[in-house]
Amino acid sequence: MSFTIPRTQKAAVVSTAGATLDTIKTDHPVKTQAELAPGECLVKLECTGVCHTDLHAALGDWPVAANTPLIGGHEGVGIIVAIGNNTGHCPVKLGDRIGIKWLADSCLNCEHCRKGREQNCPEAKLSGFTVDGTFAQYVVSYVNHVTPIPEGFDSNAAASILCAGVTTYRAIKYSNTAAGDWIVLPGAGGGLGHLAVQYARTCGLRVIAIDTGAAKKKLCLSLGAEAWIDFKESKNIVKEIKALTGGEGAHAAVITATSGAGYEQAVSYLRAGGTLMAVGLPGTATFDSSIFFTVFKSINIHGSYVGNRQDAVEALDIAARGDVKCHFELKELGDLESTYEGMQNGTVAGRVVLNMKD
Ligand code: NAD
Numbered sequence: 023m024s025f026t027i028p029r030t031q032k033a034a035v036v037s038t039a040g041a042t043l044d045t046i047k048t049d050h051p052v053k054t055q056a057e058l059a060p061g062e063c064l065v066k067l068e069c070t071g072v073c074h075t076d077l078h079a080a081l082g083d084w085p086v087a088a089n090t091p092l093i094g095g096h097e098g099v100g101i102i103v104a105i106g107n108n109t110g111h112c113p114v115k116l117g118d119r120i121g122i123k124w125l126a127d128s129c130l131n132c133e134h135c136r137k138g139r140e141q142n143c144p145e146a147k148l149s150g151f152t153v154d155g156t157f158a159q160y161v162v163s164y165v166n167h168v169t170p171i172p173e174g175f176d177s178n179a180a181a182s183i184l185c186a187g188v189t190t191y192r193a194i195k196y197s198n199t200a201a202g203d204w205i206v207l208p209g210a211g212g213g214l215g216h217l218a219v220q221y222a223r224t225c226g227l228r229v230i231a232i233d234t235g236a237a238k239k240k241l242c243l244s245l246g247a248e249a250w251i252d253f254k255e256s257k258n259i260v261k262e263i264k265a266l267t268g269g270e271g272a273h274a275a276v277i278t279a280t281s282g283a284g285y286e287q288a289v290s291y292l293r294a295g296g297t298l299m300a301v302g303l304p305g306t307a308t309f310d311s312s313i314f315f316t317v318f319k320s321i322n323i324h325g326s327y328v329g330n331r332q333d334a335v336e337a338l339d340i341a342a343r344g345d346v347k348c349h350f351e352l353k354e355l356g357d358l359e360s361t362y363e364g365m366q367n368g369t370v371a372g373r374v375v376l377n378m379k380d
C-alpha cells in the first residue's frame with residue numbers, strides 16, 4: 023500500500039499564544055516518509071474535534087504555555103499514510119484508521135507509564151500543545167499511542183471521544199460511584215459534559231446536570247440527565263442538590279466547567295464519603311472549600327487528567343456500540359475562529375467537529 027503525500031498542506035497556525043487566534047496557511051510543509059523518526063507515523067486527517075483546551079492553548083491563559091508557532095487540535099481521526107524507517111514492534115500498519123489524543127506519546131518505561139498513568143510521563147508529548155496537532159491535513163504522530171478506531175464507527179462521531187470522551191469516561195470510572203448513585207456534572211452542556219452525562223448513564227448513575235441556557239438544558243435532559251440546574255438562575259445550588267438527593271447530597275461531582283465558580287460549592291453539596299473529580303481547567307482559579315467539612319465528611323478530591331491508552335480503547339468501544347453519542351456540528355477548518363468565539367460566549371452545546379477531508 024502506498025500513498026501520494028503532498029509537500030504542502032492547509033493548517034491553522036497560532037504564531038504567538040494570545041496575540042491572535044489561528045491563521046489558516048495553505049503552504050505549511052508536510053514531512054516526507056524519509057523525514058519521520060523511528061516510532062513516528064504520518065496521519066492524513068479526516069476530521070478533528072475542537073476542545074476548549076485548544077482555546078486555552080491559543081489564548082495562552084494557562085500557567086504553562088504551548089510551544090509556538092503551534093498547530094492546535096487533539097481529537098483527530100485519520101489514516102496512517104507513512105511510518106518512520108526502523109520502527110520496531112509497530113502495532114499499526116499503513117492504511118489503518120486511528121485516533122490522535124492529547125497524549126501523543128509517552129516513554130512507556132518510567133514509573134508513571136508503568137503504573138498506567140502515561141499522561142504524567144515527564145517525556146509526554148502533547149498534541150496541539152508541545153507538538154503539532156490535528157488542525158491540519160497531515161500530522162506526525164506516534165505508533166505506540168495512536169488508538170485504533172473500531173470498524174464501522176463513523177470518524178466524525180469518533181473524533182471527540184478521543185479527548186472529551188476519554189477524559190470524562192476516566193473521571194467517572196474513578197469517581198467511587200456505583201449504579202443508583204447521584205452524580206453532579208457542572209459544565210454538562212459542553213463538549214466534555216454532554217459525554218459525561220452519557221457515560222454516567224451507562225454506569226447506572228443518576229445525573230444532575232449544571233450549565234446554562236435553553237439549548238444546553240434540552241441537550242442534557244435528552245441525553246438522560248434526571249435534573250437540570252441553571253447556574254446563572256439558581257439562587258442556591260447546594261440547597262437544590264440536597265433537595266434532589268433526599269437531603270444527603272450527591273455521591274460524586276465530575277466538574278468540567280471552564281470557570282473556578284463551577285468548583286466552589288462542590289464540597290458542600292457532596293454527601294459524606296463523596297468524591298470531587300476536578301477536570302475543567304480554568305488557568306489561574308483556585309477553589310476554597312472548608313477544611314473542616316472536607317475532613318468531617320471524608321470528602322475525596324482528585325485531579326483527573328485525560329486518560330491512558332486503555333481508557334481510550336474502552337471509551338471508544340462504548341461509543342462505537344452506540345451507548346454514548348457525540349452531539350456535534352460539522353464545520354470546516356476556516357470556521358475555527360468562530361468556533362472559539364462560540365466557546366468563549368458559551369453558545370456551543372456539545373461539540374464542533376471540523377471536516378479535514380477536502
Ligand atoms: P466547553 O466550553 O465545551 O464546555 C464548558 C461548559 O462549562 C460550558 O457549557 C459552560 O457553559 C460551562 N460552565 C461555565 N461556567 C460554569 C459554572 N460556573 N457552572 C457550570 N457550568 C459552567 O469546554 P470543554 O471542551 O468541555 O472543556 C471543559 C474544560 O475541561 C476546559 O477547561 C478544558 O481545558 C478542560 N479539559 C480538561 C481535560 C482533563 O484532562 N482534565 C481534558 C479536556 C478538557
Ligand code: ZN
Pocket residue numbers: 073074075076096124185186
Ligand atoms: Zn481536549
